[in-house]
Amino acid sequence: MPGLLERYRHIYQLDADYPIVSLNEGSTPLILASAVARHIETLYGVKDLKVFVKFDGLNPTGSFKDRGMTYAVSQAKKQGATHIICASTGNTSASAAAYGARAGIKTLIIIPQGKIALGKLSQAIMYGASIVEIDGNFDVALDIVRELGKTGRVTVVNSINPYRIEGQKSAAFEICDELFDAPDYHFIPVGNAGNITAYWAGYRQYHDLGKSTKRPKMMGYEAEGCAAIVLNKKIENPETFATAIRIGNPASWQGAVDARDESGGDIGMVSDDEIASAYQFLARNEGVFCEPASAASVAGLFKACQAGQVKQGATIACTLTGNGLKDPDSAIRLGEADRATLPADVARIQAHFGL
């Protein structure tokens, strides 16, 4: 499958000579999550749900950010940019660095020191980005990036760049194409709120084009320690172990509120314990290893079902934004390891395994 700008070229209306910078992103698996549905029926009595996870961690740099980055970097290349810049909790910087490397454009990155998952840092280094770590959180980093963007010497590729949101709409197109309609509900983590904004725009556009008969209720979930939209106030010191959504002043705040209100959905919050529980449930029961922040969508689904917000028989899509391999430390810290060291002896190992 080609990259998403090529796949949806008819929708993006690109000229034949548009310089697409692509790693064949998008077209990620929509995986049936029967164990999630069974768990919900057992615990909360909501029957016959068809639950799918859209595993966007299988994009080229391991997160949904690639969907918008292919477009933002293509556009930067078209306009002759020599430098791109972003603030990041790790996924945006990995994606920017990869597409920048491919386009031959220098990538500059500002990240909160010590708050980036190991895998994401390794990506920025490998792709050859110029990295500045600051003693400040994502929101502070984004403010600095906005200022540097004003110099006109560098193109900002955070989601305040409109091509990012445009590219990210493609995930909604893909889900509709695969289900032959939109789902009834779409559950999604909310950090900087660009993705919920993009999905809603994508679902609206597909509906307007007659490619779906309905639009889903958009169900967004922030982490409790940085639930700016839920609490309707900026969070000065956002906290959560789900570092990818550790954001206290979402850039696309209004977009998330509009998605909620226009779709009849909800923006809720989930605790770190609820996120960790969903994160482990997905790996142990579905065989899907996402990054902690991604599991906020499924944690939100469990919570919404418990609260009676989800109708029996509904079709549900949950976005898993990033790959679990991005954050091996969280996995090793949280996973209950069944692990032993033994001599290389058949009988001893046979006994240990109870065979």
Place this chain on the structure above:
Amino acid sequence: MPGLLERYRHIYQLDADYPIVSLNEGSTPLILASAVARHIETLYGVKDLKVFVKFDGLNPTGSFKDRGMTYAVSQAKKQGATHIICASTGNTSASAAAYGARAGIKTLIIIPQGKIALGKLSQAIMYGASIVEIDGNFDVALDIVRELGKTGRVTVVNSINPYRIEGQKSAAFEICDELFDAPDYHFIPVGNAGNITAYWAGYRQYHDLGKSTKRPKMMGYEAEGCAAIVLNKKIENPETFATAIRIGNPASWQGAVDARDESGGDIGMVSDDEIASAYQFLARNEGVFCEPASAASVAGLFKACQAGQVKQGATIACTLTGNGLKDPDSAIRLGEADRATLPADVARIQAHFGL
């Protein structure tokens, strides 16, 4: 896209009630590697190559192993297995644990202590496998697994299980489908040699079915420190930083030799420096971050071009077996980091970036 057993159901000839255990594996990107082709033309004068990398690191557990595991675990489920077991340098165990979790089958894993990349260990833990680490290398672990398989109480899902190789053939089908023919050369890392065996079987089958007009020369590459096939002897103490191919007694040795001889190809060896160089080249110039062992294919391509083994104008596929995120430590150790810590001050950061 559905999983590969569904996509190629007509070739695998599965009954309607065959219990497919799938994470929508396969259908991974075939990414154009123009920078590799330019580099070869500049350094070695081989012109007009069309180089593609088959990025199998974007499978659900981050490696090509998922292609065979969907079939091996489906078959285990069909036969009512309660336990599966494997020896692993990390990728097989991650894949087995994920598909085992999805199928509700207990997964037992034997790995060499301290020789598994961090990401792979985090996967086995998260997917809930029962892990035994031994003071011995992969080859020793595989011998123990063979013994335990003889008890009849557990299904071995190493590539000595024929369904593994069968499933892995699908990567060759996909490449032919995307290129509308087979490539002229196929470059691939060689560790346990199951994958080169599988690709060759896949290319032969597609050719026999009339779906391609030719068959590629199979070009396999071992790491110098464990080049059993090249040196034609078992390596008692295999060594390479590319842990995924750190194997001294390949289970599919004969398959690799047959692929080489029948296709008119070659089995060569590349040094750890050559692997590291290709690994970094791919990230910095193509925006593709694979695991170290994967880069043995591209290191081999560079070497073969230098040696005059590759014809001008050829179409070339290189398999990248695993995701770079599997091994963040190698990335951080080898990557030349352009990394600074600065106060959150616009002017200071602007000056640092030279904007």
